[in-house]
Structure formats: C-alpha cells, structure tokens
Amino acid sequence: MGVHVEVEFAKSYGAFSASLLTQLGPGVTQALIDPIVTDAFQKMGLMDESMAIQIDRILFEKTGARSERFERLISEFQRAPDAMLQQLWQGEDSHVQRVLLRNHADAASWPSFKLCEGLLKEISERCEGAPLQLIKALGRQLLWAPQDSSGGPTNNPKLDVANAPLLTGFLVQACDANRWLQSRDHLAALRQIKAFDPTWFELGLRTGAILAMKASHQQTEPPRV
Known part of the structure; x- marks a missing residue:
C-alpha cells in the first residue's frame, strides 16, 4: 500500500546501485548508474500514488531529481x-x-x-x-x-x-x-x-x-x- 516503505526504498536504492556497479565492472561510474536506477524506481512508482511520493523523495535525496509530483509536494509543504x-x-x-x-x-x-x-x-x-x-x-x-x-x-x-x-x-x-x-x-x-x-x-x-x-x-x- 505504500504507507510504510520509505526506509526500505532508501536501502533498496543503495543496494541496487552497488549491485550494478559491481556487475558492470571497472570504468562504470555512479553518474552512469543513477539514470538506470532512477528509471527503475520511477516505474515502480506508477503502481501507487503514495508509493510514488515516497520514491520521489528518495530520488531527490539521492540524485537531486525533482519530478512534477515532487514540485507539487514542495508547493504544498510551503x-x-x-x-x-x-x-x-x-x-x-x-x-x-x-x-x-x-x-x-x-x-x-x-x-x-x-x-x-x-x-x-x-x-x-x-x-x-x-x-x-x-x-x-x-x-x-x-x-x-x-x-x-x-x-x-x-x-x-x-x-x-x-x-x-x-x-x-x-x-x-x-x-x-x-x-x-x-x-x-x-x-x-x-x-x-x-x-x-x-x-x-x-x-x-x-x-x-x-x-x-x-x-x-x-x-x-x-x-x-
């Protein structure tokens, strides 16, 4: 349901990034990995709005990316x-x-x-x-x-x-x-x-x-x- 998964998403982001870096080998940088992980997490967010909000926050913390939904969240926060x-x-x-x-x-x-x-x-x-x-x-x-x-x-x-x-x-x-x-x-x-x-x-x-x-x-x- 997406109501208590934020910590797990944060852990998953780091684990997924580390796994890709290991599997793809030398010469692959975090800058190349981030778009792949971001795309995967955004697709997960399509399943559930509350899940998407949590994912957007994690992606912002990890990469600085700000989706339209995250921009609306910031506007409401103010x-x-x-x-x-x-x-x-x-x-x-x-x-x-x-x-x-x-x-x-x-x-x-x-x-x-x-x-x-x-x-x-x-x-x-x-x-x-x-x-x-x-x-x-x-x-x-x-x-x-x-x-x-x-x-x-x-x-x-x-x-x-x-x-x-x-x-x-x-x-x-x-x-x-x-x-x-x-x-x-x-x-x-x-x-x-x-x-x-x-x-x-x-x-x-x-x-x-x-x-x-x-x-x-x-x-x-x-x-x-």
Whole structure:
C-alpha cells in the first residue's frame, strides 16, 4: 500500500546501485548508474500514488531529481497547516466535499472500523516533540467531524473514510507506525478504505505526511538570530 516503505526504498536504492556497479565492472561510474536506477524506481512508482511520493523523495535525496509530483509536494509543504486543513475540510468547495462526499452521496454503506480513535491514541503515545505539539495545537481543525444540532459530535459512519488516511499519513511520517499497522487487521481495514475511494485516500495520506514533515522540519530548523 505504500504507507510504510520509505526506509526500505532508501536501502533498496543503495543496494541496487552497488549491485550494478559491481556487475558492470571497472570504468562504470555512479553518474552512469543513477539514470538506470532512477528509471527503475520511477516505474515502480506508477503502481501507487503514495508509493510514488515516497520514491520521489528518495530520488531527490539521492540524485537531486525533482519530478512534477515532487514540485507539487514542495508547493504544498510551503503552506501553513491551518490553511491546508481549511482547504481540505471547510466549505462547499473543500476537498472533502468535491472529492469524497459528493462522489459517494448515494453510497449505501461506508467502510467503518473505528480506526480514528486508535490512530489518535497511537500518535499521542508514539510521537513526541513538535509533531505531537502540532496535533494538539490544531485541535478540532485536524479532522472532519460534523456536529449534531446541539453542537456535539455525531456517530458518523463516514469518519474513518474521511479521517483515517490523514491520520495514517501523519503517523507513518512522524514516528514508528509498524506496531499499529501490523496489529488487529489495521492494514486490511486501510485497504478497504482505499478501495472505497483511492483518490481521496491518497489526498488524505499525502496531507497527513506533509503536516508531519512540516512539524519535523520546524523542530530541526536552527533558531533565528
């Protein structure tokens, strides 16, 4: 599914490059090898959008190559978190309305596994520092949570489809997500959510990852003097 493979891609890139250098023998330089490895990784990325995003980042780190998709990622990264979430959730022209809710207005049932509560709990327990502080600071802005007539939260069957991709992207990017992903059929549940609307799933996953990246970047950024 592409949600926890970034480290393996980085290892694979180095191993593939080293193997080619060994097999092709003396006189072959890294500059000749890089285009071959880059082409192979880009073709792997055609299978899955979230996988492609991770591959684009690895290729940029290894070769400096910037695809159109990576350029879009950089553009989104430069936006403030609250602005990203406002476009995602708020108003009739929001992404959740245009991409998800209107396209499935006639759906009889939505995949629902109560993943959101578990994901929030896992983030609070496994993540720390700036990523966790960002989650707390965003508060209700973070998720799509329609309210009832009294202003309280509703038990909405669409919550997992709407919110789980973003929370998963954040968890995977911000901390070690393997324990949660490999337990209690969570991966199977995420696959069902993705199958319900792949476009929305990738959008939510990417948004969550960008939020975590922004928090980590702010944490490591040197103080201004």
